[in-house]
Amino acid sequence: MLVVIPEVSHFLLMMALVLSFGQAVAVFAPTSGAVVRGQRVMATGLTAVLALSFLGLIWSFVTSDFSVRAVAENSHTAKPFLYKIAAAWGHHEGSLVLWVLILALFGWWVSRLRASDRFMQVTMGVQGALILAFVALIVFTSNPFLRLDPVPLQGASLNPLLQDPSLALHPPMLYVGYVGFSVVFALAVAALVTGRADADWARLVRPVSLVAWSFLTLGIGLGSYWAYYELGWGGWWFWDPVENASLLPWLSGTALIHSLIVLQKRGLFAAWAVFLGIISFCLSILGTFLVRSGVLTSVHAFAMDPLRGYAVLLIFLLFAGGAFALYAVRAHRLSTGVEAPEFTMTSREGMMTINTVVLAVLTLTVLVGTLYPLLLEGLTGQSISVGPPYYNQVFTPISALLLLMLPVGSVMAWRHVGERPKRLWVPAVVVMLCGVLLTLWLGVAHLWPIAGLVLGGWVVLCSVIDLWQRPVRTVGVWGMALAHIGVGLLAVAAVAETAFRDDITRPLAIGESLEIGPTQLTLRRVGEVDGENYVAMRGQVEATLRNGKQQTFWPERRYFPASAQTTTEAAIRTTPLGDLYVTIAEPKMRDGEAVWPVRVARHPMIPALYLGMLLMALGGGLAAYQTYRRRGA
Amino acid sequence: MIGRLVMVVLMAAVMAAAAPEPKPELDVDNPLLVTPLTESRTQELYREIRCLVCSGESLADSTSDFAKDVRAMIRQDMAAGLSDADIRGRLQARFGDQILMRPPFRLDTGALWLGPFVLLAIGLIVVWRQSRRRRCPPAS
Structure with a gap:
């Protein structure tokens, strides 16, 4: 009986196609409680069939069933057990099945939210359409359950570079991050359709965007750690297109989680938050396209296939185009539920808004740096390379601005500056003194890296002091402080590693x-x-x-x-x-x-580098917990 | 007199500081020799040059034959006394712009180099105008 598991799994994918189609087209039905209930049932059913289908795929890999082509091409009997499982998502077809499974799981989570019928109908409809698109991509271009005849005696094995514990976990983490933003995307579209993006909406979006962001942080961190110890020359970040592809939604996601706070607390800039929500998921799909299609050369090994790449591009254009068209028509009519809110730059929301703008500029910098060679070659035939020296010269100074501002924003009050932020003088003097001492010790030639170390230290010190001085330390306050300390540590370590490695x-x-x-x-x-x-x-x-x-x-x-x-x-x-x-x-x-x-x-x-990333992910997780628990309040 | 002495000493110090330290230029490709990679001019230059047959690696990281050949060319040019800019120029003329990790600043790469800073300025101006538009009422 077990021999038919691939066929059963294949059939389950077809069922997912039907269910997601139903969930998607329900968006056009007249809104009623019955429609929404129906969508909920389909969302649950989708999760079940896709989970079973994915288990079927793992089964084929664990039993080394080489009659299944995906197994024959990516596994081998002599491979350790853990990597037989990991091989199930270590290749294009399998990773897509994992992708839609996570998409369905998030869709199931979102189906349990409490909001108005119309809002839920649109949200689940969009989520269903996304699942439909990707399941169709699997079934029509990348089916992992196709059989081989004759059956090979042995498989081709997984690239040994990828047989590694942290890389076995890297794709699932990254996918939870990417796909988590799909929920944000669906909620943003629903906000545009219903015309409301208020504090309640921000409360719905915050937990899931924090969860997505934290997993994305972990995924990127694991990938970087793997590159550091496995590729054999000790580099941790290469500004490689594939890495950049994961950094793009991370940067815009960071902007998103801050703009949601401004929206929730002050009812400001709803359209900007919705825009960041849409763009974060679009960048996630774009990243997948760039990785899968092979249009950009990269140090990362992946099966490249232009056709599948263009299918992903089509999905990207469809959803991004649709969402931005809707955005263009509806964004200016979004209601935040707050009448004419005041806004000044010298307030916490002011600094946070500037922070989101700088992060958006950084996102565009990485996007332009990644795509510019492609565009230039297409337009003028000139080929150039955009390598680490470019990012060091453009990305680094702009991100230094963020580090400089972060502690200042944290001590400012909402609305207006209540009192002069005096408590920043002490840490400022301390880090400046450290900077002077470092200059005396290392020499003026290292002035720029020392400035970077001082800025990172500034963020760490101020965040610790801020946490210390808080009268009430909730889980959310801990989350914020840990994430900010992580940012500072990451900055210090990145500068030290770049400038002083030996x-x-x-x-x-x-x-x-x-x-x-x-x-x-x-x-x-x-x-x-x-x-x-x-x-x-x-x-x-x-x-x-x-x-x-x-x-x-x-x-x-x-x-x-x-x-x-x-x-x-x-x-x-x-x-x-x-x-x-x-x-x-x-x-x-x-x-x-x-x-x-x-x-x-x-x-x-180096330990501080990865500790920084861990702290950021942990901080994001704590903040997600807090916002999720407070959602009903 | 003393002033003059100080001057001479200072000049000597400056010249001693400016004189290049006679460092053997050695490399990883040669098994007979020792490589002082740290902060060496060679290593700095290798990081700026891309290995064209690899995918995105610099000469400092690549183990390909292409990288070996180009490293040898760079060492020869260095031995001949060429400056870093000269060496980069020669490589650019021979292999095209894409051998440079740092894209050249030209008319067609202007958007690449200046775009982020222009966008940053625009973004900050937009936030500033928002703060003007939604100005707080005077404190009572």
Whole structure:
């Protein structure tokens, strides 16, 4: 009986097609409680059939059923169990099934919200239309349940670079983030249709946008961490198109969660919040298109197929075009329920609004930087590259503005400045003094990075003081403070890592040493070890630290026979202030003697970098909890 | 007299500081030699040059043959005493603009370089005008 599981799963996808169609077209029915109840039932049914279908896919992977093409192309019997499961979403077709499953889960969540019938009808209708579009994409262009005949004896395996715990979790996290914004999108469209985007609407949207944003933060963080330790040269952010694609909705989502606060508290700029909600999801789909279609070259390995890419582009144009057309017609008529609210720039809402504008500009900077080479080539035939130096020169100074303003905004009162924010003088003087000391220690040549460190420290210190001085520390206050401390830590670590990382490569014979800073490293031995599905060349590198302590590093080069690929496994020692990062390469000959190029790098503040990202995600999660609990109040 | 002495000492100090330290220019591609990558001019330059056969990696990170060849070209040019700008110019002339990680500032890349700052200015002006339009009533 179990052999028909792929067919059953395939059939369940067809059922999802029908159910989502029903949920979508119900939007055109005359509004009534019965219609909304019907949509709710269909939303629940969709979740069930898509969950079962996804389980069916995992089943095929776990049992290594190579008669299913997706399994044959992406799995292998000799693969660890965890990666057999992860392979279910480690390729294009499977990742789309996961995508629609998450879409349905969010759709189920949104179907349980309490709002007016018309509002719910539109929201669920939009959510249904989104599910319909993506299920159709799967069924017509990327069906994971197609069979192969004859059945191959062995599968082609998953790219070994992707066989990694953090990368197994990276796509689901990212997808929860991307897809979470689909709910925001549906709620924004419903707001445009019903003409109300008031404090109640903001209360509905805030929890889900915070959840989406937190997961997106985690997903991006995991991806960056993976790149850092797995790609073998210790870079954590490359301004690569695929990375940029995930950063775009993150930036606009950050603007969104702040503009929702302004809308809820002060009834200001409803159209701007709705716009940010729509654009965040559009950028999520655009990111998927850019990644899937292969129109942009990238360091990330992915199956590229222009046809599917253009199908995603079509979906993007349909939804973005529809939503923005509606926006153009209806946005100016949005009612916030507040008559003629006052607004001054020197208030908390003023600073938060400026913050959303700066974040929007940053979003556009990354978007333009990512697409400019494509546009220029299309228009003039000139090809250029937009690499990290561009972002360092344009993105970094604009984001420095955010860091400068963040603490100032946090101490300002709503509406007007009540009192002069005196308590900022102390942290300002403290961080400036630290800056002067750092300049004396490191030299004037490092003035710019030191300015960055000072700004990051400024954010951390002020956020800690702000948390300390609060009379009441609710979960939400903790969330805000932790997220802001995370931003500061991330800034400090990013600057330190970019400006002060230290890197040396040297071919070593057995017994030879190299020095980096106060640390001496000696290559003791190179041997071979067998892994579950690879063979590795493993070096033993002894390090003598400043304090005389000994430590052993085991960097590896792993060869995966199933896919004939080699990966570099860095040996990393982490301390609170930074990482020591050791890799080894294939041996070369020197005077008839084998030498192994050993690369040693010192990456300052790397733990703070990832701690910062974790704190941001945690802070977002706490804020989501608070806003969700308070929703009814 | 003393003033003159101070002057001479100062000038000597300036010249000593300005004189390039005789550092061996060595590289990862040569197994015989040692690589002082940190803050070296070579490494800085490698980060600015893109490996054209890779997808988005710079010469500093790439292990491709193309990257090896271009690194060798850069080292030769450096040994011949060319400045960084000269070397970048030569690579640009030979391989096209896309070899530069930092896009050149020209008429057709003006929007790329200036766009964000112009948008920022426009955005801030819009917020400022909103604050004028929704001005608070005078405090009572």
